[in-house]
Amino acid sequence: MFAGALVAATLASCGHEQQVTGNFDSEAMNAMLQTESQFGDIALGSDSWEVVICQIPRDTTDPIFEPGNERLKLSSADIVHELDPVVDYFSRWSNGRYLPKFTAVNGVSISADEKSDVCVDRALDQSLDSTRGVLVIANAQHTETAVGGWGRPGSPCVENCSARLTRRAVYVGASDFMPYWNGHPPLDLIEHEMGHALDWPHSSTSVDNFGNGVYDSAVDVMSNSAAPRDINSDERNAPGSLGINMYLAGWLDDGNVALVDSGTKSFELVATNTGLVVDGLRLVLVPLNNSTVISVEVIGATGDNRHLLHDRVVVHQIEVVGMNGFERRQTVLDADLQVGKSWSNGKVAITVKQLVTTNSVSTAKIEVRIAP
Numbered sequence: 001m002f003a004g005a006l007v008a009a010t011l012a013s014c015g016h017e018q019q020v021t022g023n024f025d026s027e028a029m030n031a032m033l034q035t036e037s038q039f040g041d042i043a044l045g046s047d048s049w050e051v052v053i054c055q056i057p058r059d060t061t062d063p064i065f066e067p068g069n070e071r072l073k074l075s076s077a078d079i080v081h082e083l084d085p086v087v088d089y090f091s092r093w094s095n096g097r098y099l100p101k102f103t104a105v106n107g108v109s110i111s112a113d114e115k116s117d118v119c120v121d122r123a124l125d126q127s128l129d130s131t132r133g134v135l136v137i138a139n140a141q142h143t144e145t146a147v148g149g150w151g152r153p154g155s156p157c158v159e160n161c162s163a164r165l166t167r168r169a170v171y172v173g174a175s176d177f178m179p180y181w182n183g184h185p186p187l188d189l190i191e192h193e194m195g196h197a198l199d200w201p202h203s204s205t206s207v208d209n210f211g212n213g214v215y216d217s218a219v220d221v222m223s224n225s226a227a228p229r230d231i232n233s234d235e236r237n238a239p240g241s242l243g244i245n246m247y248l249a250g251w252l253d254d255g256n257v258a259l260v261d262s263g264t265k266s267f268e269l270v271a272t273n274t275g276l277v278v279d280g281l282r283l284v285l286v287p288l289n290n291s292t293v294i295s296v297e298v299i300g301a302t303g304d305n306r307h308l309l310h311d312r313v314v315v316h317q318i319e320v321v322g323m324n325g326f327e328r329r330q331t332v333l334d335a336d337l338q339v340g341k342s343w344s345n346g347k348v349a350i351t352v353k354q355l356v357t358t359n360s361v362s363t364a365k366i367e368v369r370i371a372p
């Protein structure tokens with residue numbers, strides 16, 4: 001329990017009322033909590049982000065950029081305006097506990113022989129002490145085969161976490177903000193990269209996918225963030241976040257999480273997109289070994305997750321890797337467990353006994369059976 005106690009002490013020193021203290025009978029969970037404690041309140045409260053446009057010269061030699069003369073015409077203030085739904089998105093999924101605050105600032109530029117990353121270095125170097133992250137948008141589009149962007153939480157920091165020191169940043173190409181979108185840009189990429197800036201890792205449907213850039217799960221903003229748009233081209237947000245990320249961010253409380261490590265136990269789970277005014281469990285965790293747990297949660301097919309078309313229980317394997325959250329390996333074990341069905345690895349069996357929606361709150365009764 002040493003790690004759990006250390007987490008509680010570290011967080012208490014921030015001066016925030018902190019509902020996530022941990023102290024699980026699971027080395028894997030305590031390791032995750034300790035890792036997140038190094039980032040202080042990175043995912044809580046008002047989070048100041050500077051929005052910066054980077055001018056890319058027409059003769060740029062960085063192959064990430066589409067050749068040609070087309071450039072974004074929006075100002076950083078225009079972009080801030082278009083980011084309102086991103087603020088809403090994080091407000092909803094954090095249960096009102098996390099609010100990115102975007103502020104337009106002066107642009108930066110790079111020369112023809114400098115790479116896109118230099119945009120971010122310049123934006124960070126010019127940022128105010130009180131700024132905790134910079135969101136940099138290149139005014140040129142990336143090629144179709146290049147990544148859309150990236151995000152990072154920066155170096156661990158608990159107090160006065162100025163982005164100029166931690167180097168916390170999100171960077172994207174211009175594609176999602178070009179005139180083609182008529183002021184209604186897709187925001188799933190920004191939401192995904194902001195997730196990395198909260199120290200969240202990718203997830204995918206196979207352990208073999210890690211390191212191969214295959215992010216193919218439709219139930220997680222940190223995987224196929226465009227999944228809602230793939231179903232309905234009018235959608236703009238990413239899918240919601242996974243319960244494990246919500247909990248480690250401090251968006252769920254200890255009382256919303258149960259851990260089971262032996263025997264047979266039954267639980268009623270409330271869908272993760274339900275406001276905390278509704279009591280109840282959001283996440284059941286089953287430790288597999290010192291570095292791995294299985295997570296079980298209910299995803300309601302409404303709001304950001306309406307592309308899923310029906311409510312479901314989802315099961316993930318969460319493996320601690322490295323000393324950062326963004327290196328955790330989160331693998332889908334079952335993305336659509338329905339009533340009467342079970343998932344099992346031979347040692348742990350999870351069965352859905354009931355899955356219902358009452359007054360727009362989706363709940364499931366599940367049974368977890370662990371072989372002796």
Ligand SMILES: [Zn+2]
Pocket residue numbers: 192193196202
């Ligand atoms: Zn990513």
